[in-house]
Amino acid sequence: MNSTRKPLIAGNWKMYKGGLAGVELASALKKVARDVPNVDMVIAPPFTVLAACAHEVEGSSIAIAAQNFYPKNEGAFTGEVSAPMLRDSGCTWVLVGHSERRQYFGETDASVAERTRVAIAAGLEPIVCVGETLAERETGQTIAVVNRQVSAFVNLLTHHAVIAYEPVWAIGTGKTAGPNEAEEVHMAIRAQLERRGLGMTTRILYGGSVKADNAAALLACPNVDGALVGGASLEASTFGAIARAAQGLVSSR
């Protein structure tokens, strides 16, 4: 972490906690948020509980993200949800281009760029996700792949936007990039941001099996500004421990 950027800990609930359990988790996280005044906390519940969670965390520092949206403002698109609808539901953030969307739902660099553009136009801050597959890492293409993914949208970003580096092989697998591996990729992303004048302000999160016991080491890297957490965001105790690890690093400066 770096003293000019406030750490951001985001929880991606994926397709879990879509009902009362989600509202209960949001409620429990309000207590955590009070303990971490120097950390931004964002949660990304499923669509079905976005508005309920937004209502639940009102008055706390927790912000709400959606996990996806359809990049048209309205229209005859049965089953889809627009960026303005997310705003109306209390979202201020949205995940864009998560690897599961790229892998299972046909998202490409072009569709990720389109969603980034539409999200920002609608007043949502995107957390745009990038990351290489295991095959790409093993063939030495990590930096080239991440640079290509970032270059598809970097010219659309504002100072508030966030990039999440999530190596696909580390997501949900219990394997994490070591701090040095993460820092190397974060530095490459930072260099691209610097060329756009966004290097100092843009937060770059690490994601992929972040847990309470590895969070501090990853967050200590100078170019790691927070974490995007999947599995460990589904319990207030484990997500809280990661947020507290970030707060501990800020406090020890």
Ligand code: PGA
């Ligand atoms: P994980 O998921 O923490 O369960 O690996 C991270 C993510 O997919 O954002």
